[in-house]
Amino acid sequence: MATRVIGAASLTRDLGRWRHDEPGAADNAKRPTRPAYVALAESIRLLIHDGRAPLGVALPSERDLATSLAVSRTTVTSAYTLLREHGYLISRQGSRSTVALPPNVVHDGSKPARSILAMMAQPELPTIDMTYAAMTAPLELEDAYSAALQGLPTYLGTHGMDPVGVLILREALARRYTERGLPTEPDQILITLGAQHGLRLLLNVLTTPAERVLIEHPTYPNAIEAIRDVGARPVPVPMRPDGWDLDGIRSAARQTAASAAYLIPDFNNPTGLLLDAEGRAELAAIARDTRMTVIVDESMVDLDLTDRESAPPVAAFARGSEIVTIGSASKSFWGGLRVGWVRANQPLITKLLGTRSTVDLGTPIMDQLATVYLLQNADRILTRRRDQLRARRTVLTEALAEELPDWHINPSAGGMSLWVQLPAPVSTALAATAPNHGVLLAAGPRFGVQGAFERFIRLPFTHEEPDLRVAVKSIAATYAALTPRAADPLAPLTPLY
Numbered sequence: 001m002a003t004r005v006i007g008a009a010s011l012t013r014d015l016g017r018w019r020h021d022e023p024g025a026a027d028n029a030k031r032p033t034r035p036a037y038v039a040l041a042e043s044i045r046l047l048i049h050d051g052r053a054p055l056g057v058a059l060p061s062e063r064d065l066a067t068s069l070a071v072s073r074t075t076v077t078s079a080y081t082l083l084r085e086h087g088y089l090i091s092r093q094g095s096r097s098t099v100a101l102p103p104n105v106v107h108d109g110s111k112p113a114r115s116i117l118a119m120m121a122q123p124e125l126p127t128i129d130m131t132y133a134a135m136t137a138p139l140e141l142e143d144a145y146s147a148a149l150q151g152l153p154t155y156l157g158t159h160g161m162d163p164v165g166v167l168i169l170r171e172a173l174a175r176r177y178t179e180r181g182l183p184t185e186p187d188q189i190l191i192t193l194g195a196q197h198g199l200r201l202l203l204n205v206l207t208t209p210a211e212r213v214l215i216e217h218p219t220y221p222n223a224i225e226a227i228r229d230v231g232a233r234p235v236p237v238p239m240r241p242d243g244w245d246l247d248g249i250r251s252a253a254r255q256t257a258a259s260a261a262y263l264i265p266d267f268n269n270p271t272g273l274l275l276d277a278e279g280r281a282e283l284a285a286i287a288r289d290t291r292m293t294v295i296v297d298e299s300m301v302d303l304d305l306t307d308r309e310s311a312p313p314v315a316a317f318a319r320g321s322e323i324v325t326i327g328s329a330s331k332s333f334w335g336g337l338r339v340g341w342v343r344a345n346q347p348l349i350t351k352l353l354g355t356r357s358t359v360d361l362g363t364p365i366m367d368q369l370a371t372v373y374l375l376q377n378a379d380r381i382l383t384r385r386r387d388q389l390r391a392r393r394t395v396l397t398e399a400l401a402e403e404l405p406d407w408h409i410n411p412s413a414g415g416m417s418l419w420v421q422l423p424a425p426v427s428t429a430l431a432a433t434a435p436n437h438g439v440l441l442a443a444g445p446r447f448g449v450q451g452a453f454e455r456f457i458r459l460p461f462t463h464e465e466p467d468l469r470v471a472v473k474s475i476a477a478t479y480a481a482l483t484p485r486a487a488d489p490l491a492p493l494t495p496l497y
Contacts, residue, residue, distance in 0.1 A: 003096055004235070004255045006053060008060035008068040010248060011044075014052055014240070015069075018043035034492075036071060037078035041493050044079065045088055048099055049425050051217045051452025052238035058096035059089070082493050101451050127435060128471040131442040133269070133416035133460035134335040135388070138381050140374065141334055148369035161361040163353055165191025165341070169368045172375045173327075173341055181312035182343075190349050190356075191363045194340040195299045195328035199262065200226050202324060202342065204355045206260045206293050207232040214252055214261035216244070218419070218447035218456070220269045220297070223262050232260075236449050241410065243273050246282050253290040260293045265314055267300035270447050270458035271419040272412025274304070280314045287322035296325045299340075302332040302382050305390050305414040321345045329371050331416065332382060339363060339371045389416065392461040392468060399472035400459075404479065417460040425454035430478055437481070439474040 019039050047053040059065070062080060066073040080097060083089040087102025155166070164170070170186035177184035192198040207213060209231030215224065217236035227234045235256050237248045244265070252258065265275035265283070275283065287294045296314045304310060315323040321344070328340040342352060374381060396418060400407055408421040422430070431443035444453030459475075461468060 003058045003098060004056070004252060005058045005096065006060060007247075007251065008064040010245070010251075011047075011053070011060055011065060012068040014047055014238075015040075015043050035078075037075045037082065038493060040069075040071075040075060040079040041082040044083060045086075045493065046455075048088055048101070049452070049454055050456070051236065051448045052240075053099050054217060054236040054238060054452070055099050055101060055450040058098050061096070082495060085495065086493055127438050127440050128463060128467050128474065129440045130460060130463075130471055131440050132335075133458070133462055134330065135385060135416070135462045137334040137336065138374075138385065140377055140381055141337075141370070144370040144373040145366065147373040148366045151369045151372075152366065155365050160365060162365070163356050163360075163362045164349075165189065165363060166365060166368045166372075169339075169372050169375075170341075172372055173343075176375065177313065177325075177343060180310070180316075182316040184343060187346055188343055188349065190342040190344070190352055191368060192326075192340040192342060193360065193363055194330060194338045195297060195326045196222055196226065196340070197338075198326040198328075198340050198342040199223060199295060199297070200230070201352045201355055201359070202295055202326070203227060203230045203232065203260070205348070205351045206295075208259075211260075212256040212258040214249060214256075214258045214263075214292070215449075216263055216268060217449070218268075218270055218444075218453055219262070220264060221442075221446045223297070224449060227262065234449055236452070239268070239271060239273070244275055244279060244283075246279060246286065249283070250286045250290065253286060253292050258290075258292055260295060261287070262295045262297065264297045264300065266296075266298050266311075267303055267413060267415035269300060269415060270417050271410060272415035272417065274311070274413040275314075277311045280311060281317045283314060284317035284319075284323055288319060292322070294323050296323055297327075298325055299328040299331045300415045301327065302378070303386065303389065303414045303416060305386060305393065305412075308413075315343065321348065324348065329374065332378070332385075333371070333374045337367055337371065337374075339367050389461065392463070392465055393418070395465045396459060396461040396468045396472065399469050403472050403476040416462050417458050420457050420459055422455050422457060426479075426482055427454045427457050429482055430457065430475075433481060434475065434478045437474045437478045439471050439478070441475070 019036060044053065062073050062076045066076045080089060084091060084097065088100060089097040090100045091097045167186060169191060170189040173189050174184040174186045192201065203226060207230055211232050212235045213227045213232045214237055215234045217238045224234050235252055235258055237245060237252050239245065265280060267274055283294065313325060315325050325343040326340065329337045397409060400409060400420065406423050410419045410421065412418060427444035431441040434441045442458055444456035445451055447453055447458060463471065
């Protein structure tokens with residue numbers, strides 16, 4: 001398969017004002033004048049560290065990039081040469097130069113799903129666990145299980161194993177989709193053991209070993225691992241600071257012939273960004289044009305922390321079976337409630353049932369009935385939870401501004417976490433040292449592939465407000481304890497000759 005290539009226009013857009021010494025640059029007074037090729041090389045290097053120039057992807061030709069940037073070809077040639085000398089580009093005879101990370105760059109991105117399991121051992125100090133983004137159970141959960149217990153006798157005369165899901169829950173979910181602008185029948189719903197379970201079933205049906213699956217970059221770590229576990233290959237499409245690069249998704253789908261994509265357009269985990277209605281329509285069009293099935297994860301859909309009108313489901317813009325939706329009760333209500341669902345057409349539901357029979361025989365009926373009660377009372381429960389999340393997000397934001405003012409918080413529209421940019425690529429070192437200061441962290445590379453996002457860390461705001469303040473103080477102490485060399489910005493690139 002041909003090497004995937006970043007377009008010159010896309011790279012130019014992402015580089016932004018890469019010449020910091022150009023007239024009008026905001027930080028002109030702070031930076032000494034540098035040769036243009038050095039400034040260009042350093043800017044491309046930052047895109048590589050931040051996951052916006054994925055490893056293994058080819059950069060534009062020197063001629064194309066020079067034209068797009070309005071610089072001489074010699075400037076681009078020299079920049080590429082400098083990147084090669086420092087290990088950020090690999091050149092093979094007869095092929096384009098592809099993005100890489102130098103061997104001496106330490107990162108922890110090889111196993112993105114390990115962080116939760118790695119933290120199961122009891123730490124020596126009392127800790128605040130910031131590796132997960134989930135809230136405690138709502139007050140109504142006990143009532144939900146009491147109602148489920150009262151409804152259970154209806155099912156005791158059966159064998160109790162229903163791989164499709166109880167009808168009353170599928171009807172409730174179908175109504176919710178219909179109210180959101182996506183007409184849905186109960187037989188288009190399959191109840192699963194959470195969204196992760198639904199994703200795994202879909203990957204088993206929609207992909208084969210070695211096939212490409214597009215992902216946002218960054219994205220949910222367990223999804224990356226699920227794609228790898230079925231033998232498929234995650235293909236990262238970098239997100240821009242303001243959202244999705246739909247042109248990049250279209251280009252990547254065509255260049256890689258990806259069979260499927262996994263995307264989180266409703267408050268992406270970890271960035272919290274939201275894809276607007278226009279973008280959703282374009283995403284559906286891309287799926288149709290490229291014959292790619294897009295798996296849309298709506299696990300965070302109920303956690304809109306703005307006052308804007310909700311966007312319709314992505315599947316509302318589909319004309320056929322190009323969009324499949326997965327959802328979950330765990331983020332909306334409680335992580336211990338292992339109930340999720342897949343919304344798809346009936347032929348795909350039938351295929352999923354065939355695959356499911358080799359894995360499990362259904363979702364526990366008590367949990368399904370409890371979810372019905374929670375959905376019936378969702379307005380009250382979710383209003384309260386969104387208010388809690390807004391307040392906690394404010395506390396976390398203010399604490400970071402006070403304790404770590406040089407950290408940049410990326411704006412988010414909802415979800416449960418902040419995606420925070422560090423001044424230096426020390427995310428893995430920070431996470432490794434943090435337990436010594438009473439806090440557990442998930443390093444940025446967990447949310448990407450091949451070592452990206454060393455300058456980022458995800459910080460959930462799901463803890464109680466006093467715990468968030470303590471956590472930030474602990475993080476600040478951890479950051480201060482890093483060696484001066486580790487905490488410094490990236491050393492300038494210099495010619496090696």
